[in-house]
Amino acid sequence: MSKQKVIMILGGGIMQLPAIRIARARGWRAIVAAKEMSSEAAKLADHVEYVDLRNVSRIVRVARKYRQKYGLDGVFTAGTDFSITVARTAEEMGLPGIPFETAFSATNKARMRAVFAKHRLPSPRFYTITSLKDCREAAANLSFPVVVKPVDNMGARGVRRVDIKEELAAAVEEAMEHSAAAEVIVEEYLQGDELSLDAVVYNGKITICGVADRKIRFAPYFVEMGHTIPTAIDEQLADQVVSLFKRGIRALAINLGAAKGDIKLTPGGPVIGEIAARLSGGYMSGWTYPYSSGVEVTGAALNIAVGLPPGELRPLAGRTSAERAFISIPGVISSIEGLSAAGRVQGIRNIFLRTTPGSKVIFPTNNMEKCGNIISCAATRSEAVELAEKASQSIVLRLAPDNRDTESFLFGEEGESAYSIIKRENISALKALPPVIEPRAEKSSGIAVISIPALEREKGKDWHELPIFEAFQRALAMSGACLRKEAAPDKLNLGSLFWRVFQKGGVQGALYLIETINALKDKPEQLRKILRSKLPFQP
Incomplete structure (x- = not known):
């Protein structure tokens, strides 16, 4: 009888669940280490260790503890920032993996860009920034717009485009x-669509496992x-990208394990955005690729991590899988509706909910600030996309009324509007329409x-592709x-105020406005002050 495999998995969130499930289904002993752990990951794991994954020496001590007790065959992660922790631990323990220096080059964006430049691979021109002097040098030598990125983070945290020099600092x-390294890169902005790849x-x-x-x-x-897979x-063009x-x-010397890449399709051809020494997050390696291809790429990567061949990787199915996120405008969630309809x-x-009633939400500036994700699978691309969008449109996140953050978004300039009303007759009507017409009755x-x-x-669609008229x-x-064509004498009539809020915040914004009015109906002076303080519609 063969010895039971023992695997240490770094990360205890949604993105690590496929690895934990597969390891357990194979009869392996699964040790899950993370600073924070989802209840599902903790329940699935044989052993749980609450530890900061940036603390490499602590992770190595944990690995030694389990090796002494059960043996240890491999260390693994997917969809995390901690490829260097995996590499250092594997190196210290004599386990399969890539050298620490390789993992570091595939994690630190400045080192990564330098490797690509050395091998003359198309990637953005960049400057490494550690001081204001570096910032001035980058501004003087790069054409705007540029992109600013932390060298050592994922999920687009801290990443933004900068259009003018004055905004760079x-x-x-x-x-x-x-x-964590207090280091940033400023690189040229590249126009074009983007692809994600796993291998x-x-x-x-x-072996490529999804584009x-x-x-x-x-x-x-x-x-x-x-994202939608396959491309x-x-x-x-796909051959050029691959x-x-x-x-x-x-070039990065990743010769054992997994790799995740972002490739930009620029007018001059494909350009490398980033390559990491791990499988992707974002539901691709663990969900959409297996659904579309029939291949469990996470299982193959786990095999490699414990010293086994990856196994059969030829696609078994020819379907399409689409993942779509759903988001919120700022505020506090009061209720979540439509989950059953979406299901x-x-x-x-799958429907992954990343918020709960009572939670504070913001309009996303990175991939960690979304409220949930939906995954579909169908025989054709158009069908898979339509199903995922239909399900995401079914979910409505109601917001608590009378909230300063919500109103700052609805009446401010920050954040993208849900809709733009552009037809001339509608704009003319709204310019002539008062914000509010109060009832004649007391x-x-x-x-x-x-x-x-x-x-x-109007043909506009919101962030979830919901058409404006349907919304x-x-x-x-x-x-x-x-709905009234003209003001009703016995009702509070919302004119251009409603349309301003609806244009900026979509269904959420409209519900927020009406529910705030209802919440303050017994406080007429406060309500009147709020209604009169709002600006009229602006096209």
């Missing part, structure tokens, strides 16, 4: 806050609102929204407000 300062590497042989189209939104930030690009990815893996959409495989019998002439002609109908139905 502030962006660098912000990025520094997200860097496993066994004794130098690279996905990424959906990036909310400039100047880079928030991934979803829709043509075979010739070839570049492999050259990048070899009933045919073809939906007490109103409800809330009315004054219509605009041709909303059905308006949903907001009315959920709020209990009625």
Whole structure:
């Protein structure tokens, strides 16, 4: 009888669940180490260690403890920042893996860019920033816009585009806050769509395990609102992308384990964004690629981590899987509606909820600030995308009324608007419409929204691809407000105020406004002050 394999998995969140499940299903002993642990990860693990994964010496001590008791065959992570911790631990313990220096070059963006430059691989021109002097040098030698990034973080935390020199220092300062090394890179901004790729590497042989189209939104930030796999690009371009990815893996000397890459499709051809020495996060390696291909790439990477061949990696299925995020405007969640409806959409495989009632939410500036994700799988690309979008549109995050953060967003300039009303007849009507028309009666019998002439002609969609007319109908139905062509004498009539809020915050914004009015109905002076303080509609 063969000895039971023992694997130490770094990370106890959603992205590590596939690895923990697969290890346990194989009968391996799973040790899960993380600073914070999801209840599901803790329940699945054979052993749990609460430890800061940046503390490499502590992780090595934990690994030695388990090796003495059970033996230890490998160390693994996926979807985390801690490839260097894995590498150092494997190196110290004599386990399979890549050298620490290789992992460091695949984690630190400045070192990574230097490796690509040395091997003459297409990647953005960059400057490493540790001081204000470096910042001035970068501004003098790079054309704007540029992108500012911490050298040692993931999930687009601290990453933003900077369009003018005067904004560079502030962006660098912000990025520094997200860097443990207090180091930032400023690099040229590259226009074009972006792809994500995964690969496993066994004794130098690279096998590609997925190429996905990424959906990036909310400039100047880079928030991934979803991906679709396999890619829709043509075979010739895909071959160029894969070839570049492999050259990048070899340049970094990743010869055992896994690699994750971001490739930008610029007008001049594919350019390497980043390559990490691990499998991807963002639900690709653990969910969408297995759904679309029938191949458990996480299982292959686990095999390599314990010294086994990866196993069969040829795709067994030819389906499409789409992941889509759902987000919120700022505020405090009062309730979450539509989860059951989203789950009933045919073809939906997973709904991951990352917030709860009572939680404070913000409009996302990075990939850690989203509220949840939905994954679909279908026979065709169009069907998979449609299903994921339909499910994400079903979920409504209601916000607590009378909240300063919510109102700052709805009436301020920060954040992207849900919709833009652009038809001339609608803009003219809204410019002529008062923000609010109060009832003639002493007490109103409800809330009315004054219509605009041709909303059905507007073609805009919000962050979740929900069409504007459908969103308006949903907001009315959920709020209990009625629609009027003209002001009703017995109702509080919302004119351009409603349309300003709806344009900025979509269904969420409309519900917030109406629920705030209802919450303050017994405080007429406070309500009147709030209604009169808001600015009129602006196209």
